């Protein structure tokens with residue numbers, strides 16, 4: 001147990017925490033403009049995108065750059081040299097090479113684009129769903145992906161040609177399906193890694209839908225790697241398609257760079273230069289795509305990354321026996337009865353970690369849930385929020401929140417409760433803020449979604465909330481990213497977010513544990529003031545009896561997954577009936593150095 005801290009100066013919430021130096025991350029104008037700036041100052045990124053843009057322009061606007069049709073043949077012109085408006089001369093059938101190069105590029109690039117689009121359409125949504133939801137869909141899609149990856153692409157394409165014909169577009173669709181696993185694996189891995197991040201939970205607690213969380217928090221994470229992979233796959237598709245055409249497997253009558261190569265190869269003795277133009281076009285485009293992918297990786301991935309503090313990181317392990325306290329009439333705001341939480345472990349066995357908990361929080365009341373680490377406080381709190389970690393479930397009991405049963409509720413019903421009936425203040429403020437978004441984004445999103453405010457109204461309200469939580473420079477903080485503010489400020493921001501939709505109940509899980517001692521006192525004072533002003537009920541999870549003494553009306557003491565004693569704070573602190581509670585109190589006295597009576601800081605120095 002970390003050493004308990006009793007707030008020194010109740011009621012005084014100073015404004016001391018300041019912005020962190022800009023050196024901690026990209027400065028001022030925000031990450032988007034920093035990314036653009038990085039892109040524009042990278043010669044490789046700029047050069048490759050300019051070359052690609054030139055190729056695409058030539059190909060897309062082919063009629064503007066050539067007056068000749070790519071299929072008009074005149075055998076009299078066969079192998080004719082450049083001249084008379086024919087920039088690169090004639091091929092073996094007397095067709096204009098320049099025009100075939102431009103129109104052929106349309107089919108080659110269009111085919112590659114189709115393959116990438118199919119791969120994205122198949123790979124990204126399935127990767128998102130498998131990574132985010134896991135479960136049977138994940139198992140099934142992994143099996144399918146392994147199967148597809150085991151198939152040799154060229155053989156499948158040859159078989160497709162035999163069955164479905166020589167249409168190059170059909171071949172590209174099949175190629176798209178074959179390369180979709182590259183996107184699937186990339187996205188699934190990234191999403192599964194961030195699924196446990198606390199800011200994803202925080203977004204859920206704000207009552208946001210899964211689709212919105214995925215669009216807002218998850219897609220942002222995979223956006224950069226998907227773009228990079230897209231450029232690489234496009235280069236690969238161009239190469240594969242040209243290879244097929246070169247082997248004479250594609251549709252011979254459609255001009256493509258691969259078909260031009262094939263035709264040039266058959267005449268290599270007579271006109272070796274024929275190989276040059278399609279080879280150059282293919283080489284230049286593929287090399288440009290690879291260079292562009294590499295520079296996009298440097299530009300896009302040079303961003304702040306989420307602090308890797310998944311929720312699993314702070315869990316311990318223990319199991320144990322039984323006893324129960326409290327019951328009687330159920331409170332109007334939160335009433336928990338006989339709550340049990342069970343985890344399914346990796347070996348398939350089950351483990352009950354909360355064993356029949358009863359709890360009540362009345363409107364405007366602050367209940368402290370105390371107990372040593374691993375006693376089940378957080379599991380109880382997560383059950384109230386309907387937000388148990390993966391593998392955990394409420395295996396028994398009832399959680400009535402403002403008259404609505406949380407246990408067994410649909411996602412929709414839970415979303416309706418979160419934000420305006422119940423809100424959450426977490427233990428680790430930084431992990432609960434998505435590093436890709438500004439503080440303003442974090443605060444305005446729930447206001448717009450839950451309260452239906454316009455962008456301008458949400459901004460005003462968010463700034464007002466920042467003022468209420470005593471952030472010194474609200475405008476600046478609004479524009480800042482999480483890494484630009486201190487932990488204390490981040491916790492104030494999360495408290496502002498939690499009270500933004502006027503919840504009836506605030507669940508605060510060790511809200512000051514991750515903060516340093518001086519900031520702890522300020523954040524507690526802030527919570528006390530907001531609770532009093534708004535008349536909120538609070539379920540305060542803590543192991544710190546000092547915090548309990550300062551904030552709580554009543555206390556429930558938890559041990560090994562059970563409530564062992566409940567009572568008013570005064571009674572529990574002055575006359576504990578259980579040895580365990582007495583032990584907790586003794587630990588506070590043992591751990592805390594003897595202190596002189598409180599006096600103002602200046603006087604104490």
Ligand SMILES: Nc1ncnc2c1ncn2[C@@H]1O[C@H](COP(=O)(O)OP(=O)(O)OP(=O)(O)O)[C@@H](O)[C@H]1O
Pocket residue numbers: 314315316317318319343351353371372373374375376377378379380389390391392543
């Ligand atoms: N994902 C999990 N799988 C299995 N058991 C878990 C999991 N998460 C928590 N537990 C177990 O549940 C019990 C209660 O954990 P809980 O996090 O509620 O404790 P706590 O009192 O909040 O402690 P702390 O203050 O350290 O967070 C512990 O024995 C823990 O090992």
